[in-house]
Amino acid sequence: xxxxxxxxxxxxxxxxxxxxxxxxxxxxxxxxxxxxxxxxxxxxxxxxxxxxxxxxxxxxxxxxxxxxxxxxxxxxxxxxxxxxxxxxxxxxxxxxxxxxxxxxxxxxxxxxxxxxxxxxxxxxxxxxxxxxxxxxxxxxxxxxxxxxxxxxxxxxxxxxxxxxxxxxxxxxxxxxxxxxxxxxxxxxxxxxxxxxxxxxxxxxxxxxxxxxxxxxxxxxxxxxxxxxxxxxxxxxxxxxxxxxxxxxxxxxxxxxxxxxxxxxxxxxxxxxxxxxxxxxxxxxxxxxx
Amino acid sequence: xxxxxxxxxxxxxxxxxxxxxxxxxxxxxxxxxxxxxxxxxxxxxxxxxxxxxxxxxxxxxxxxxxxxxxxxxxxxxxxxxxxxxxxxxxxxxxxxxxxxxxxxxxxxxxxxxxxxxxxxxxxxxxxxxxxxxxxxxxxxxxxxxxxxxxxxxxxxxxxxxxxxxxxxxxxxxxxxxxxxxxxxxxxxxxxxxxxxxxxxxxxxxxxxxxxxxxxxxxxxxxxxxxxxxxxxxxxxxxxxxxxxxxxxxxxxxxxxxxxxxxxxxxxxxxxxxxxxxxxxxxxxxxxxxxxxxxxxxxxxxxxxxxxxxxxxxxxxxxxx
Numbered sequence: 001x002x003x004x005x006x007x008x009x010x011x012x013x014x015x016x017x018x019x020x021x022x023x024x025x026x027x028x029x030x031x032x033x034x035x036x037x038x039x040x041x042x043x044x045x046x047x048x049x050x051x052x053x054x055x056x057x058x059x060x061x062x063x064x065x066x067x068x069x070x071x072x073x074x075x076x077x078x079x080x081x082x083x084x085x086x087x088x089x090x091x092x093x094x095x096x097x098x099x100x101x102x103x104x105x106x107x108x109x110x111x112x113x114x115x116x117x118x119x120x121x122x123x124x125x126x127x128x129x130x131x132x133x134x135x136x137x138x139x140x141x142x143x144x145x146x147x148x149x150x151x152x153x154x155x156x157x158x159x160x161x162x163x164x165x166x167x168x169x170x171x172x173x174x175x176x177x178x179x180x181x182x183x184x185x186x187x188x189x190x191x192x193x194x195x196x197x198x199x200x201x202x203x204x205x206x207x208x209x210x211x212x213x214x215x216x217x218x219x220x221x222x223x224x225x226x227x228x229x230x231x232x233x234x235x236x237x238x239x240x241x242x243x244x245x246x247x248x249x250x251x252x253x254x255x256x257x258x259x260x261x262x263x264x265x266x267x268x269x270x271x272x273x274x275x276x277x278x279x280x281x282x283x284x285x286x287x288x289x
Numbered sequence: 290x291x292x293x294x295x296x297x298x299x300x301x302x303x304x305x306x307x308x309x310x311x312x313x314x315x316x317x318x319x320x321x322x323x324x325x326x327x328x329x330x331x332x333x334x335x336x337x338x339x340x341x342x343x344x345x346x347x348x349x350x351x352x353x354x355x356x357x358x359x360x361x362x363x364x365x366x367x368x369x370x371x372x373x374x375x376x377x378x379x380x381x382x383x384x385x386x387x388x389x390x391x392x393x394x395x396x397x398x399x400x401x402x403x404x405x406x407x408x409x410x411x412x413x414x415x416x417x418x419x420x421x422x423x424x425x426x427x428x429x430x431x432x433x434x435x436x437x438x439x440x441x442x443x444x445x446x447x448x449x450x451x452x453x454x455x456x457x458x459x460x461x462x463x464x465x466x467x468x469x470x471x472x473x474x475x476x477x478x479x480x481x482x483x484x485x486x487x488x489x490x491x492x493x494x495x496x497x498x499x500x501x502x503x504x505x506x507x508x509x510x511x512x513x514x515x516x517x518x519x520x521x522x523x524x525x526x527x528x529x530x531x532x533x534x535x536x537x538x539x540x541x542x543x544x545x546x547x548x549x550x551x552x553x554x555x556x557x558x559x560x561x562x563x564x565x566x567x568x569x570x571x572x573x574x575x576x577x578x579x580x581x582x583x584x585x586x587x588x589x590x591x592x593x594x595x596x597x598x599x600x601x602x603x604x605x606x607x608x609x
Binding site for chain 1: 337343390394396397398400401402404405406408409412413416532535539543567569570572573575576577578579580582583584587
């Protein structure tokens with residue numbers, strides 16, 4: 001019973017963590033796949049979404065759902081000029097330039113977050129509705145974790161529908177697989193990218209807002225969680241949209257299991273997994289010599 | 290840059306570095322730390338600027354050298370010169386082992402694996418408290434006088450000259466490397482690795498060699514940091530150290546060997562001045578600088594100086 005209880009704990013916490021990682025990293029997977037741009041500043045959008053949501057809840061006493069939607073819209077709109085100003089010039093730039101410019105943007109993002117929202121970490125106080133426990137038969141769980149999983153699953157279904165069943169999704173998949181060919185058949189890849197970038201930033205905001213307990217908000221957020229987000233992206237590979245959900249959940253479970261079962265080395269278990277995976281499957285990564 | 294001729298600017302630079310010793314005796318401790326950083330950044334320039342290896346974990350070799358020298362000093366090996374060399378060779382050995390694994394990758398996987406190795410080393414050093422002292426680090430290192438004569442005083446006179454000598458030697462080594470046929474080959478790999486492979490260059494082998502040399506110089510810098518501060522803390526392995534080195538390099542100019550030697554003093558002076566402000570405001574400055582350099586001044590300070598020099602020459606040409 002003890003084992004079963006720990007196991008469900010790891011899975012529930014790991015999966016809810018993975019769902020947050022998925023929402024934040026999917027935008028990056030698409031950007032990397034479509035334009036080969038390494039965006040080190042992606043976490044800024046997630047943090048901003050989280051901060052806006054919490055500010056709306058605490059200061060304007062909106063409900064969690066309404067605040068979440070407003071935050072996603074705000075971040076999506078904000079990302080459009082940022083894409084035009086900074087990212088549009090990176091499409092054909094060397095990797096080093098991409099890393100440097102986006103790291104620079106991440107620094108600026110951190111400074112702006114601090115300016116707008118203060119330097120103290122935001123206490124992760126849940127609304128009453130989410131703070132309670134729910135009995136799932138084996139043991140009790142926080143409602144919040146279950147809600148995150150449900151929201152994440154809904155997001156996965158929605159994205160699946162968009163990618164597989166809409167014209168936009170078909171164009172996106174075509175451009176990720178073969179950009180030149182997609183352009184040749186008349187797809188406006190640049191406009192597609194602008195839309196995909198904004199969508200990715202909106203999803204990051206969704207992840208940041210939904211995961212404010214799992215990844216607590218603080219100005220250093222974009223750097224603190226950059227590695228774990230990049231791990232998901234690196235393991236997913238270029239533009240492999242479908243597998244990114246499973247990879248994110250797997251990363252969530254491995255990281256949770258590592259920290260829970262072997263606390264002394266668990267925090268960096270995920271890094272060993274990353275190195276092992278990178279070494280093992282070099283043959284199917286396009287980025288090897 | 291022509292590596293077979295010594296430019297006038299180069300003489301000016303090293304003479305200025307020597308003049309610091311005589312003119313600014315009260316700032317020698319700070320100047321020593323600047324030189325150590327400059328040397329570390331130069332090792333990054335060798336692998337990033339010349340071989341195109343983008344690494345976010347270069348502090349691994351700096352920290353490894355620092356801990357190797359620190360631990361040797363603790364166990365009684367107090368002679369400074371062999372102590373510095375020990376740090377360099379330990380880091381070179383580590384680079385020679387990790388190189389063949391890491392350098393098969395490019396792009397994001399390469400960046401991620403170098404980052405992951407750095408994080409593992411940092412966390413490892415943090416956990417191995419019995420060896421590394423953990424959070425407290427290794428402090429109070431006692432080093433024997435240089436050549437048995439010059440003691441390591443508080444005013445950092447010996448330290449400054451010792452570090453300056455090592456920096457100059459390592460600069461000569463790096464300069465020799467990039468001017469050699471081997472140096473041309475790694476620059477070819479940076480520009481087009483497929484083409485280099487097609488003309489028969491053992492790409493991975495060459496990259497591992499330059500990575501090992503870069504590791505060696507980074508290890509020397511780490512050892513010097515341990516010896517001159519008499520302290521080795523976890524920060525020598527931190528991601529922050531890797532990223533700051535990258536920023537200093539970009540600020541100075543990538544792929545010119547002098548990038549670090551120029552970028553490190555500028556970065557550290559600004560940091561020194563900004564240290565009394567809120568640390569988040571400092572991020573405005575470095576973020577803004579990075580964005581500005583990438584968008585407006587691709588070559589960093591050296592690139593701007595070059596452009597300015599050309600502009601002057603043109604004006605003169607027009608006038609004459």
